[in-house]
Amino acid sequence: MAIPESIDTSVTFEEARTTIPDLTSKLSDAYYNATISYFNRLTDEVWIFGVKPDDGPVSFVPGQYTSLGLGYWEPRIDDAIESDIDTQWSKLARRSYSVSSPMFTSDDYHADHGVADLARCEDLDDIEIYAVLVSPDGDFVPGLTPRLAMKNVGDRLFMGRKMAGRYDATAVDDPTAPLVFLSTGTGEAPQMAMIVELLRTGHTGPIVSVVTARHWSDLVYVDKNRALEKRFDNYTYLPIPTREPDVEKRYIQDVVRNDFTADKLGFELDPTNTHVFVCGNPDMIGLPDESGDQPVFPTTLGVSEILVERGFKLDKRKDPGNIHFEEFW
Numbered sequence: 076m077a078i079p080e081s082i083d084t085s086v087t088f089e090e091a092r093t094t095i096p097d098l099t100s101k102l103s104d105a106y107y108n109a110t111i112s113y114f115n116r117l118t119d120e121v122w123i124f125g126v127k128p129d130d131g132p133v134s135f136v137p138g139q140y141t142s143l144g145l146g147y148w149e150p151r152i153d154d155a156i157e158s159d160i161d162t163q164w165s166k167l168a169r170r171s172y173s174v175s176s177p178m179f180t181s182d183d184y185h186a187d188h189g190v191a192d193l194a195r196c197e198d199l200d201d202i203e204i205y206a207v208l209v210s211p212d213g214d215f216v217p218g219l220t221p222r223l224a225m226k227n228v229g230d231r232l233f234m235g236r237k238m239a240g241r242y243d244a245t246a247v248d249d250p251t252a253p254l255v256f257l258s259t260g261t262g263e264a265p266q267m268a269m270i271v272e273l274l275r276t277g278h279t280g281p282i283v284s285v286v287t288a289r290h291w292s293d294l295v296y297v298d299k300n301r302a303l304e305k306r307f308d309n310y311t312y313l314p315i316p317t318r319e320p321d322v323e324k325r326y327i328q329d330v331v332r333n334d335f336t337a338d339k340l341g342f343e344l345d346p347t348n349t350h351v352f353v354c355g356n357p358d359m360i361g362l363p364d365e366s367g368d369q370p371v372f373p374t375t376l377g378v379s380e381i382l383v384e385r386g387f388k389l390d391k392r393k394d395p396g397n398i399h400f401e402e403f404w
């Protein structure tokens with residue numbers, strides 16, 4: 076990832092842009108190692124796209140994340156300008172992205188092919204990413220997604236060669252265990268990767284996935300999840316838009332508190348055998364501050380506090396528990 080010597084990175088961005096020939100292609104050649112293989116713009120702000128690394132597939136455990144990057148020299152969809160662009164323009168804006176799942180390898184996924192056409196992560200040449208556009212807000216200028224918004228099939232980008240994270244389903248050692256997946260927005264990405272793998276490998280215990288997003292159009296995996304539900308009696312998908320006029324506004328915390336009864340859920344939310352996977356907005360997850368003697372939960376009630384009150388335990392590196400979580404910011 077060496078920048079060609081012909082590029083003087085000490086000059087301002089404006090000077091570089093106007094005086095260095097082929098600046099963009101020189102920097103792209105130096106940094107980028109992957110290609111966008113498909114780009115589905117579900118809305119202007121919500122995208123599912125594939126990333127194909129030049130050096131072949133990178134192995135990962137479903138639930139893990141990679142890093143993607145685009146140069147600060149790239150154009151943005153908005154007219155915001157980073158205040159430090161003159162020192163940053165030759166660098167990459169790099170961010171973490173959970174690997175999602177295309178779920179099925181065939182297009183006629185509403186036909187019941189059992190597990191035969193469920194996507195197997197080891198077999199995929201490209202990884203699927205589910206991302207949303209983050210907009211500037213006052214002094215805050217997001218680095219990557221306004222540049223991703225300009226991209227299309229065939230465009231190049233940087234992808235980290237190492238998958239990371241311990242948010243995965245390896246703790247599930249009982250194929251009959253009840254599993255609950257809770258996510259906001261793009262937090263659904265790692266859930267899909269895990270759920271598909273669990274069903275593909277014969278998990279028979281009940282699996283419930285609750286997902287909230289603002290609008291129906293933001294809930295991009297509904298159709299495929301309905302197909303999954305039809306195939307697997309043990310799978311239930313509950314998508315909840317929070318800003319649709321005809322749908323009661325409910326947050327995941329409301330669902331966990333009010334609807335996670337044996338009657339409504341179909342099984343007991345029993346901390347002795349159930350694993351819960353929570354991903355996305357940190358306010359929804361609501362992790363406690365552990366800097367003092369006792370953990371202090373945030374004033375905004377999160378799912379962690381509700382579950383801990385019901386006997387669940389946060390999963391930590393050296394202290395395993397049954398609430399597995401991934402905060403996206």
Ligand SMILES: Cc1cc2nc3c(=O)[nH]c(=O)nc-3n(C[C@H](O)[C@H](O)[C@H](O)COP(=O)(O)OP(=O)(O)OC[C@H]3O[C@@H](n4cnc5c(N)ncnc54)[C@H](O)[C@@H]3O)c2cc1C
Nearest residue numbers: 170171172173205206207209217218219220261264403404
């Ligand atoms: C482990 C991990 C996995 C992640 N996986 C994904 C993923 O699969 N898909 C994805 O879209 N993002 C994911 N993110 C967030 C991602 O890394 C970027 O922060 C996000 O895409 C915005 O990038 P940006 O440079 O445009 O804005 P940044 O400069 O990164 O701005 C960060 C701010 O943007 C907002 N924000 C960040 N992510 C989101 C989001 N997903 N939805 C709504 N608002 C957000 C928050 O206000 C946050 O403070 C993940 C983050 C982590 C730590």
